[in-house]
Amino acid sequence: KAEPPLKVMISGAPASGKGTQCELIKNKYGAVHIAAGDLLRAEVAEGSENGKRAKEYMEKGQLVPNEILVKMVKERLLRPDSLENGWLLDGYPRSTSQAAALQEFGFQPDIFILLEVPEEVLVERVVGRRLDPVTGKIYHLKYSPPETEEIAARLTQRFDDTEEKVKLRLHTHHQNMEAVLSIYEDITIKVNGNAPKEEVFAQIDTALAKLLEQRNANLGSL
Numbered sequence: 001k002a003e004p005p006l007k008v009m010i011s012g013a014p015a016s017g018k019g020t021q022c023e024l025i026k027n028k029y030g031a032v033h034i035a036a037g038d039l040l041r042a043e044v045a046e047g048s049e050n051g052k053r054a055k056e057y058m059e060k061g062q063l064v065p066n067e068i069l070v071k072m073v074k075e076r077l078l079r080p081d082s083l084e085n086g087w088l089l090d091g092y093p094r095s096t097s098q099a100a101a102l103q104e105f106g107f108q109p110d111i112f113i114l115l116e117v118p119e120e121v122l123v124e125r126v127v128g129r130r131l132d133p134v135t136g137k138i139y140h141l142k143y144s145p146p147e148t149e150e151i152a153a154r155l156t157q158r159f160d161d162t163e164e165k166v167k168l169r170l171h172t173h174h175q176n177m178e179a180v181l182s183i184y185e186d187i188t189i190k191v192n193g194n195a196p197k198e199e200v201f202a203q204i205d206t207a208l209a210k211l212l213e214q215r216n217a218n219l220g221s222l
Protein backbone atom coordinates (compact mmCIF):
# COMPACT_ATOMS: atom_id res chain seq x y z
CA LYS A 1 0.00 0.00 0.00
CA ALA A 2 1.29 3.47 -0.96
CA GLU A 3 1.80 6.04 1.81
CA PRO A 4 0.22 8.59 1.55
CA PRO A 5 -2.46 6.74 -0.46
CA LEU A 6 -2.48 7.01 -4.25
CA LYS A 7 -5.11 9.17 -5.91
CA VAL A 8 -5.59 8.31 -9.57
CA MET A 9 -8.00 9.40 -12.29
CA ILE A 10 -8.38 7.27 -15.39
CA SER A 11 -10.04 8.46 -18.53
CA GLY A 12 -10.55 7.41 -22.13
CA ALA A 13 -13.24 6.72 -24.69
CA PRO A 14 -15.97 4.12 -24.06
CA ALA A 15 -14.42 0.63 -23.96
CA SER A 16 -10.86 2.00 -24.02
CA GLY A 17 -10.11 -0.38 -21.11
CA LYS A 18 -10.58 1.81 -18.01
CA GLY A 19 -12.32 -0.87 -15.94
CA THR A 20 -9.88 -3.57 -17.07
CA GLN A 21 -6.85 -1.49 -16.09
CA CYS A 22 -8.42 -0.43 -12.78
CA GLU A 23 -8.68 -4.08 -11.77
CA LEU A 24 -4.95 -4.55 -12.44
CA ILE A 25 -3.97 -1.30 -10.68
CA LYS A 26 -6.14 -2.17 -7.68
CA ASN A 27 -4.54 -5.62 -7.38
CA LYS A 28 -1.04 -4.17 -7.29
CA TYR A 29 -1.48 -0.83 -5.51
CA GLY A 30 -4.50 -1.49 -3.29
CA ALA A 31 -6.45 1.68 -4.19
CA VAL A 32 -10.26 1.49 -4.22
CA HIS A 33 -11.83 1.36 -7.70
CA ILE A 34 -14.66 3.88 -7.98
CA ALA A 35 -16.37 3.79 -11.39
CA ALA A 36 -19.07 6.37 -12.05
CA GLY A 37 -20.79 3.98 -14.49
CA ASP A 38 -20.80 1.15 -11.91
CA LEU A 39 -22.29 3.42 -9.21
CA LEU A 40 -25.04 4.39 -11.65
CA ARG A 41 -25.70 0.81 -12.78
CA ALA A 42 -26.06 -0.25 -9.13
CA GLU A 43 -28.65 2.50 -8.68
CA VAL A 44 -30.48 1.39 -11.85
CA ALA A 45 -30.49 -2.21 -10.60
CA GLU A 46 -32.03 -1.08 -7.31
CA GLY A 47 -34.85 0.58 -9.21
CA SER A 48 -34.63 3.81 -7.16
CA GLU A 49 -35.99 7.12 -8.47
CA ASN A 50 -32.44 8.29 -9.23
CA GLY A 51 -31.75 5.00 -10.96
CA LYS A 52 -34.81 5.33 -13.18
CA ARG A 53 -33.85 8.86 -14.17
CA ALA A 54 -30.20 7.93 -14.71
CA LYS A 55 -31.16 5.08 -17.03
CA GLU A 56 -32.93 7.47 -19.41
CA TYR A 57 -29.65 9.29 -20.00
CA MET A 58 -27.49 6.17 -20.07
CA GLU A 59 -29.74 4.65 -22.75
CA LYS A 60 -28.99 7.68 -24.92
CA GLY A 61 -25.27 7.68 -24.12
CA GLN A 62 -25.60 11.13 -22.54
CA LEU A 63 -24.13 12.42 -19.29
CA VAL A 64 -26.34 11.81 -16.28
CA PRO A 65 -27.22 15.13 -14.56
CA ASN A 66 -24.91 16.32 -11.80
CA GLU A 67 -27.61 16.33 -9.12
CA ILE A 68 -27.77 12.53 -9.39
CA LEU A 69 -24.09 11.67 -9.66
CA VAL A 70 -21.96 14.30 -7.90
CA LYS A 71 -23.20 13.43 -4.41
CA MET A 72 -22.88 9.69 -5.07
CA VAL A 73 -19.21 10.01 -6.06
CA LYS A 74 -18.43 12.37 -3.19
CA GLU A 75 -19.93 9.96 -0.65
CA ARG A 76 -17.99 7.04 -2.10
CA LEU A 77 -14.73 9.01 -1.96
CA LEU A 78 -15.36 9.85 1.68
CA ARG A 79 -15.86 6.23 2.77
CA PRO A 80 -13.10 4.99 5.13
CA ASP A 81 -11.67 2.46 2.64
CA SER A 82 -11.04 5.16 -0.02
CA LEU A 83 -9.60 7.58 2.52
CA GLU A 84 -7.28 4.94 3.88
CA ASN A 85 -6.23 3.05 0.73
CA GLY A 86 -6.50 5.78 -1.89
CA TRP A 87 -8.74 5.78 -4.95
CA LEU A 88 -8.93 5.10 -8.66
CA LEU A 89 -11.60 7.28 -10.15
CA ASP A 90 -12.86 5.73 -13.41
CA GLY A 91 -14.97 7.74 -15.85
CA TYR A 92 -15.19 10.77 -13.57
CA PRO A 93 -15.01 13.77 -13.92
CA ARG A 94 -16.51 14.01 -17.39
CA SER A 95 -17.27 17.73 -17.36
CA THR A 96 -15.71 20.90 -16.03
CA SER A 97 -18.53 21.23 -13.48
CA GLN A 98 -17.76 17.74 -12.07
CA ALA A 99 -14.04 18.62 -11.92
CA ALA A 100 -14.87 21.88 -10.14
CA ALA A 101 -17.05 20.02 -7.61
CA LEU A 102 -14.18 17.64 -6.82
CA GLN A 103 -11.79 20.53 -6.33
CA GLU A 104 -14.28 22.22 -4.06
CA PHE A 105 -14.51 19.08 -1.89
CA GLY A 106 -10.68 18.91 -1.78
CA PHE A 107 -10.16 15.86 -4.02
CA GLN A 108 -7.03 16.39 -6.09
CA PRO A 109 -5.48 13.49 -8.05
CA ASP A 110 -1.74 12.70 -8.14
CA ILE A 111 -1.96 11.55 -11.75
CA PHE A 112 -4.44 11.58 -14.66
CA ILE A 113 -4.15 8.57 -16.95
CA LEU A 114 -5.54 8.89 -20.47
CA LEU A 115 -6.03 5.67 -22.42
CA GLU A 116 -5.74 6.22 -26.17
CA VAL A 117 -7.43 3.71 -28.48
CA PRO A 118 -8.45 4.20 -32.13
CA GLU A 119 -12.20 4.41 -32.67
CA GLU A 120 -12.48 1.41 -34.98
CA VAL A 121 -11.20 -0.84 -32.16
CA LEU A 122 -13.73 0.44 -29.61
CA VAL A 123 -16.87 -0.92 -31.27
CA GLU A 124 -15.47 -4.46 -31.44
CA ARG A 125 -14.50 -4.24 -27.77
CA VAL A 126 -17.99 -3.12 -26.76
CA VAL A 127 -20.00 -5.73 -28.62
CA GLY A 128 -17.78 -8.54 -27.33
CA ARG A 129 -17.77 -7.39 -23.71
CA ARG A 130 -19.40 -9.60 -21.08
CA LEU A 131 -19.59 -9.22 -17.28
CA ASP A 132 -19.58 -11.80 -14.52
CA PRO A 133 -22.39 -10.80 -12.14
CA VAL A 134 -20.84 -12.93 -9.36
CA THR A 135 -17.29 -11.51 -9.30
CA GLY A 136 -17.85 -8.25 -11.21
CA LYS A 137 -15.01 -9.21 -13.56
CA ILE A 138 -14.93 -7.85 -17.13
CA TYR A 139 -14.47 -10.32 -20.01
CA HIS A 140 -14.32 -10.18 -23.80
CA LEU A 141 -15.45 -13.12 -25.90
CA LYS A 142 -12.32 -12.86 -28.06
CA TYR A 143 -9.68 -10.95 -26.07
CA SER A 144 -10.40 -12.05 -22.48
CA PRO A 145 -12.56 -15.19 -22.63
CA PRO A 146 -13.99 -16.69 -19.42
CA GLU A 147 -11.81 -19.28 -17.69
CA THR A 148 -14.47 -21.95 -17.19
CA GLU A 149 -17.77 -23.21 -18.68
CA GLU A 150 -19.49 -22.31 -15.42
CA ILE A 151 -18.45 -18.65 -15.69
CA ALA A 152 -19.29 -18.59 -19.42
CA ALA A 153 -22.84 -19.74 -18.69
CA ARG A 154 -23.58 -16.89 -16.26
CA LEU A 155 -22.07 -13.94 -18.18
CA THR A 156 -24.29 -10.94 -18.83
CA GLN A 157 -24.20 -8.00 -21.22
CA ARG A 158 -24.65 -4.31 -20.39
CA PHE A 159 -27.83 -2.68 -21.70
CA ASP A 160 -25.79 0.05 -23.44
CA ASP A 161 -23.31 -2.29 -25.14
CA THR A 162 -24.55 -2.18 -28.71
CA GLU A 163 -22.82 -0.64 -31.72
CA GLU A 164 -25.52 2.01 -31.97
CA LYS A 165 -25.27 3.01 -28.28
CA VAL A 166 -21.49 3.10 -28.16
CA LYS A 167 -21.53 5.58 -31.05
CA LEU A 168 -23.75 7.85 -28.97
CA ARG A 169 -21.37 7.48 -25.99
CA LEU A 170 -18.41 8.31 -28.22
CA HIS A 171 -20.12 11.46 -29.43
CA THR A 172 -20.70 12.59 -25.82
CA HIS A 173 -17.09 11.75 -24.99
CA HIS A 174 -15.77 13.97 -27.80
CA GLN A 175 -18.02 16.83 -26.75
CA ASN A 176 -16.80 16.88 -23.16
CA MET A 177 -13.29 15.52 -22.87
CA GLU A 178 -11.21 18.38 -24.21
CA ALA A 179 -12.29 20.73 -21.42
CA VAL A 180 -11.62 18.12 -18.71
CA LEU A 181 -8.21 17.26 -20.15
CA SER A 182 -7.07 20.87 -20.04
CA ILE A 183 -7.75 21.00 -16.29
CA TYR A 184 -5.43 18.06 -15.53
CA GLU A 185 -2.88 18.69 -18.31
CA ASP A 186 0.07 19.07 -15.91
CA ILE A 187 -0.41 15.64 -14.33
CA THR A 188 -1.59 13.74 -17.43
CA ILE A 189 0.14 10.70 -18.85
CA LYS A 190 -1.02 9.33 -22.19
CA VAL A 191 -1.01 5.58 -22.52
CA ASN A 192 -1.36 3.54 -25.71
CA GLY A 193 -4.44 1.45 -24.93
CA ASN A 194 -4.37 -0.42 -28.23
CA ALA A 195 -2.19 -3.28 -27.04
CA PRO A 196 -2.79 -6.45 -25.00
CA LYS A 197 -4.02 -5.54 -21.51
CA GLU A 198 -0.79 -6.68 -19.83
CA GLU A 199 1.22 -4.32 -22.05
CA VAL A 200 -1.13 -1.44 -21.34
CA PHE A 201 -0.77 -2.13 -17.63
CA ALA A 202 3.05 -2.22 -17.92
CA GLN A 203 2.97 1.40 -19.16
CA ILE A 204 0.70 2.46 -16.30
CA ASP A 205 2.75 0.52 -13.75
CA THR A 206 5.93 2.31 -14.87
CA ALA A 207 4.25 5.71 -14.48
CA LEU A 208 2.85 4.88 -11.02
CA ALA A 209 6.18 3.48 -9.81
CA LYS A 210 7.92 6.66 -10.99
CA LEU A 211 5.35 8.80 -9.22
CA LEU A 212 5.84 6.93 -5.93
CA GLU A 213 9.60 7.10 -6.30
CA GLN A 214 9.49 10.87 -6.82
CA ARG A 215 7.17 11.25 -3.87
CA ASN A 216 9.45 9.23 -1.60
CA ALA A 217 12.46 11.27 -2.75
CA ASN A 218 10.58 14.48 -1.93
CA LEU A 219 9.55 13.15 1.48
CA GLY A 220 13.15 12.10 2.14
CA SER A 221 14.49 15.55 1.37
CA LEU A 222 12.15 17.31 3.82
Ligand code: AP5
Pocket residue numbers: 012013014015016017018019020021036037038040057058059061062063064065069090091092093094095098125126128129130138139140141143144169193194195196197198200
Ligand atom coordinates in the same frame (compact mmCIF):
# COMPACT_ATOMS: atom_id res chain seq x y z
P1 AP5 B 1 -19.28 3.98 -18.22
O1 AP5 B 1 -19.70 2.74 -17.53
O2 AP5 B 1 -18.17 4.77 -17.65
O3 AP5 B 1 -19.00 3.58 -19.72
P2 AP5 B 1 -17.86 4.01 -20.76
O4 AP5 B 1 -17.10 5.23 -20.52
O5 AP5 B 1 -18.58 3.94 -22.06
O6 AP5 B 1 -16.75 2.98 -20.54
P3 AP5 B 1 -16.90 1.46 -20.48
O7 AP5 B 1 -17.26 1.01 -19.12
O8 AP5 B 1 -17.81 1.06 -21.62
O9 AP5 B 1 -15.47 0.93 -20.90
P4 AP5 B 1 -14.07 0.79 -20.17
O10 AP5 B 1 -13.17 1.86 -20.68
O11 AP5 B 1 -14.18 0.61 -18.69
O12 AP5 B 1 -13.59 -0.57 -20.86
P5 AP5 B 1 -13.48 -2.08 -20.29
O13 AP5 B 1 -12.30 -2.21 -19.41
O14 AP5 B 1 -14.80 -2.57 -19.79
O15 AP5 B 1 -20.52 4.95 -18.39
C1 AP5 B 1 -21.80 4.47 -18.80
C2 AP5 B 1 -22.81 5.61 -18.80
O16 AP5 B 1 -22.96 6.12 -17.47
C3 AP5 B 1 -22.43 6.84 -19.63
O17 AP5 B 1 -22.81 6.68 -20.99
C4 AP5 B 1 -23.22 7.95 -18.93
O18 AP5 B 1 -24.57 7.94 -19.32
C5 AP5 B 1 -23.13 7.54 -17.47
N1 AP5 B 1 -21.96 8.16 -16.81
C6 AP5 B 1 -20.79 7.55 -16.46
N2 AP5 B 1 -19.92 8.44 -15.91
C7 AP5 B 1 -20.56 9.64 -15.91
C8 AP5 B 1 -20.18 10.95 -15.48
N3 AP5 B 1 -18.98 11.21 -14.95
N4 AP5 B 1 -21.09 11.95 -15.64
C9 AP5 B 1 -22.32 11.71 -16.15
N5 AP5 B 1 -22.73 10.50 -16.58
C10 AP5 B 1 -21.86 9.47 -16.47
O19 AP5 B 1 -13.13 -2.82 -21.67
C11 AP5 B 1 -14.07 -2.92 -22.72
C12 AP5 B 1 -13.94 -4.32 -23.39
O20 AP5 B 1 -12.68 -4.43 -24.04
C13 AP5 B 1 -14.00 -5.50 -22.40
O21 AP5 B 1 -14.68 -6.57 -22.99
C14 AP5 B 1 -12.52 -5.85 -22.15
O22 AP5 B 1 -12.35 -7.22 -21.83
C15 AP5 B 1 -11.90 -5.50 -23.48
N6 AP5 B 1 -10.53 -5.00 -23.34
C16 AP5 B 1 -10.06 -4.15 -22.38
N7 AP5 B 1 -8.75 -3.89 -22.56
C17 AP5 B 1 -8.39 -4.58 -23.68
C18 AP5 B 1 -7.16 -4.71 -24.40
N8 AP5 B 1 -6.05 -4.06 -24.00
N9 AP5 B 1 -7.15 -5.49 -25.52
C19 AP5 B 1 -8.30 -6.15 -25.93
N10 AP5 B 1 -9.47 -6.07 -25.28
C20 AP5 B 1 -9.53 -5.28 -24.18
